[in-house]
Amino acid sequence: MSRDVAIIGVGLAKFGERWNAGLKELMAEAGLQALEDANLKSDDVEMLYGGTMASGRFMGQEHVAALMSDQLGFKNIPAVRIENACASGGSALRQGYISVASDIHDIVVVGGVEKMTDVTSSEATTALGGAGDQEWELFQGITFPALYAMMAKRHMYEYGTTEEQLAAVSVKNHENAMKNKYAQFHKRLTIDEVMKSKMVSDPLKLLDCSPISDGAAAVVLAPLEIARKYNDTPIKIVASAQASDTLRLAERDNLTSIKATSIAAEKAYKQAGVTPKDINVAEVHDCFTIAEIMAMEDLGFYKKGEAGKAVMNGETAINSKISINTSGGLKGCGHPVGATGVKQAVEAVWQLRGDAGERQVNGAEVALTHNVGGSGATAVVHIYKRAN
Amino acid sequence: MITMEKPSASLWRKIKPRYNLSGNICKNCSTAYFPPRIVCRKCGRNSKMESMTFSGNGEIISFTEIRVPPDTFRDEAPYTVGVVKLDEGPLVEGHILENGIKIDIGTKVKAAFRKMYVDGEEGPIYYHYKFEPV
Ligand SMILES: [Zn+2]
Numbered sequence: 326m327s328r329d330v331a332i333i334g335v336g337l338a339k340f341g342e343r344w345n346a347g348l349k350e351l352m353a354e355a356g357l358q359a360l361e362d363a364n365l366k367s368d369d370v371e372m373l374y375g376g377t378m379a380s381g382r383f384m385g386q387e388h389v390a391a392l393m394s395d396q397l398g399f400k401n402i403p404a405v406r407i408e409n410a411c412a413s414g415g416s417a418l419r420q421g422y423i424s425v426a427s428d429i430h431d432i433v434v435v436g437g438v439e440k441m442t443d444v445t446s447s448e449a450t451t452a453l454g455g456a457g458d459q460e461w462e463l464f465q466g467i468t469f470p471a472l473y474a475m476m477a478k479r480h481m482y483e484y485g486t487t488e489e490q491l492a493a494v495s496v497k498n499h500e501n502a503m504k505n506k507y508a509q510f511h512k513r514l515t516i517d518e519v520m521k522s523k524m525v526s527d528p529l530k531l532l533d534c535s536p537i538s539d540g541a542a543a544v545v546l547a548p549l550e551i552a553r554k555y556n557d558t559p560i561k562i563v564a565s566a567q568a569s570d571t572l573r574l575a576e577r578d579n580l581t582s583i584k585a586t587s588i589a590a591e592k593a594y595k596q597a598g599v600t601p602k603d604i605n606v607a608e609v610h611d612c613f614t615i616a617e618i619m620a621m622e623d624l625g626f627y628k629k630g631e632a633g634k635a636v637m638n639g640e641t642a643i644n645s646k647i648s649i650n651t652s653g654g655l656k657g658c659g660h661p662v663g664a665t666g667v668k669q670a671v672e673a674v675w676q677l678r679g680d681a682g683e684r685q686v687n688g689a690e691v692a693l694t695h696n697v698g699g700s701g702a703t704a705v706v707h708i709y710k711r712a713n
Numbered sequence: 714m715i716t717m718e719k720p721s722a723s724l725w726r727k728i729k730p731r732y733n734l735s736g737n738i739c740k741n742c743s744t745a746y747f748p749p750r751i752v753c754r755k756c757g758r759n760s761k762m763e764s765m766t767f768s769g770n771g772e773i774i775s776f777t778e779i780r781v782p783p784d785t786f787r788d789e790a791p792y793t794v795g796v797v798k799l800d801e802g803p804l805v806e807g808h809i810l811e812n813g814i815k816i817d818i819g820t821k822v823k824a825a826f827r828k829m830y831v832d833g834e835e836g837p838i839y840y841h842y843k844f845e846p847v
Contacts, residue, residue: 451783460727461748465829465841466779466786467794467806474777475796482775482818526777571754575796575804580775 327426329549331559331712334363335671340540340659341509342442348386349396351541352438355664356397359434359543363555367398370545371430376407376417376437377663382452383441393436410456411612413437414542414666415567415696415705422565422707425546437667438541449537453662456699458573470534470613472574472700474526477615479580481528484630486618488528492519493636494614495532495656501643502653504683509538509659533614535654540661542668549712560674563599563691564708566592572702583697585704586623593693593706594625601625604647604708605689606676608669610697611654620695621649624706648686651676666696666705673709731841734767734824736803745801769824769842771799773816776809789830797822797844808843821847 336358338351346354352375360367375390386392390404409416414437421435441449454463457472480486496516502508514532522532545555552559568588571577578584594600601624609624611617621632626647635641641649652658652672655665673692675681681689696705727748729735736747740761744753747767753760776795779786786792793816795809809816810827822844829841 447782447784447787450781451785454783462806463783465794465806465808466782466789466792468779468781468783470781471777471779471794475775475794478777479775479796479818523780524778525781526779529777573806575774575806576754580796 328428330422330425330546330562331549331552332544332562332670332674332709333547333552333556333559334359334365334545335674336362336543337507337668337671338541339507340538340661343539344442346539348380348384348389348392348438348440351440351539352393352436353396355541355543356393356434356436359545360397363545365432365545365555368400369432370399370402370434372402372424372433373399373404374407374417374421374433374435375404376413376435376666377439378408378410378413379452379455379662380438380440382455383439383444389438393438397434409703410698411610411662412666412696412698412703412705413663414668415694415707416666416703418544418667418670418707419565419567419705421546422562425548431548431551433546434543435546435667436541436543437664439661439663440539441537441661442539446537461573468526469700470526470529473613473615474529475574476580476619476700477528477613480615480618483581484633486630486633488520489516490633490637491528491533491614491618492516494611494617495519497636497642498611498650498654498657501651501684502657505653505658508653508657509536510653510657529613529615535612535656535660538659538661540659540664540668542664542671544667544670544674552712558678559712560677560709561712562707563710564593564596564706566590566596567703567705570702572699574700577701582619582623582629583701583704585701586620586695586697586706589704589706590624593708597708599691599708603691604693605691606648606651606673606686607693607695608650608652608654608672609695611650611656612660612697614656616697617650617654624693624695643684644687651681651684651686666694669694669696670707677709677711732826734769734842736765736767737762738765745803747799747801747803747805767799767801771797771822771844773809773818773820773822774798774804775818776816786830795844808841810843810845812845814846816846823847
């Protein structure tokens with residue numbers, strides 16, 4: 326009853342501090358690249374989903390999906406904004422997937438964008454704090470780094486995870502970002518540099534935290550049966566799953582894993598008919614270094630408490646046991662929140678096509694993306710394969 | 714450009730729980746909630762919520778010192794916050810005043826009524842429960 330869905334085009338606007346680019350420029354940069362990649366005319370597009378978390382707070386601009394559609398020259402098509410905090414992009418992708426799978430639309434563009442660097446960092450901290458429970462977290466001055474810091478401290482207490490292991494996530498992701506021209510940072514780090522960076526919310530230091538970024542990403546979806554009309558190497562979305570949980574961290578079952586991730590992952594593996602061992606390349610939501618460690622465990626790549634050691638041993642570097650965050654992740658590539666979930670899909674497509682250049686994972690057959698909103702109230706997992 | 718709009722409304726709306734540690738309990742499954750919930754997480758539509766006052770006693774599950782605060786807490790940083798497991802069951806976030814005592818996971822704390830922040834130079838002073846080591 327539902328149709329197979331493929332990604333036929335992808336595009337990215339460079340992530341970073343883009344002082345001369347506003348929302349329109351960023352969206353056009355990513356969107357036009359995706360249309361070109363899919364050999365599409367603007368008139369071919371039937372529907373647009375646009376993910377953005379806080380364009381109103383960052384830029385005073387709401388109604389971003391219609392703006393995106395207009396800027397890309399789409400004529401009067403339906404356009405809907407999806408807001409799901411930092412998982413806005415992944416959630417938009419899932420809505421696009423559903424609309425193609427259910428035979429409502431054929432050609433759907435999914436965009437994600439965030440323009441964050443026009444405000445001060447304390448204003449950005451406040452805006453991002455809205456992803457948690459405003460009344461009981463942000464109201465008490467409890468920031469996002471603080472929520473993840475408390476998860477980290479508990480993870481260290483229960484499993485012996487160390488600050489060096491957290492730092493190793495950042496070092497690996499910066500190393501991968503060196504090979505990605507779209508990444509915000511092209512700067513190698515050492516564990517020592519991460520350890521000595523400014524404390525933000527202990528045990529998390531500045532270099533454990535993803536940055537404030539500008540950026541956009543776009544993908545074009547089509548039913549698999551017509552995908553080759555547009556692109557020689559369509560990438561099939563073999564699973565699309567999502568779960569939610571309480572907004573407030575303290576109300577969850579425990580602080581050391583993100584239950585929404587495990588639930589979404591379990592559904593996704595079932596849909597795709599694969600196991601965690603089959604995943605060659607994964608883009609996971611490393612908004613903070615501890616988040617990558619929890620993701621590795623919650624996605625089933627490692628047993629609880631084993632992920633920190635694995636990162637330290639280099640098991641998650643490119644072309645090792647499992648290649649995690651080849652793009653540089655949120656830490657190295659940047660985290661324009663609404664764009665992140667869509668960017669993860671772009672990286673998965675490049676890896677599966679064999680187009681990832683210096684950061685190509687040899688023989689990449691199955692890719693997974695994992696996008697989290699807030700401190701874990703939303704998790705979205707997609708799995709992809711080359712269409713044969 | 715970004716300010717926290719009308720923190721006072723958000724404070725006053727929840728004044729009873731914030732000032733009196735008044736939460737609730739679901740009589741259907743005996744789960745206690747602080748802050749209070751409208752609907753029991755376990756029972757959904759079958760919830761039977763009744764109000765319940767909490768002792769404020771609990772122990773630290775995790776904590777952190779915040780050095781980069783949001784706008785409203787500009788003048789308060791650094792400050793320590795934690796997740797505390799209340800004796801009655803629920804976990805809750807709150808500030809922790811160390812009062813010269815070194816806190817850790819497992820430290821017993823008690824809630825007290827303390828100043829939270831001053832809204833601007835001449836603005837009102839906001840109060841809130843905060844946890845202190847016993
Ligand atoms: Zn109940």
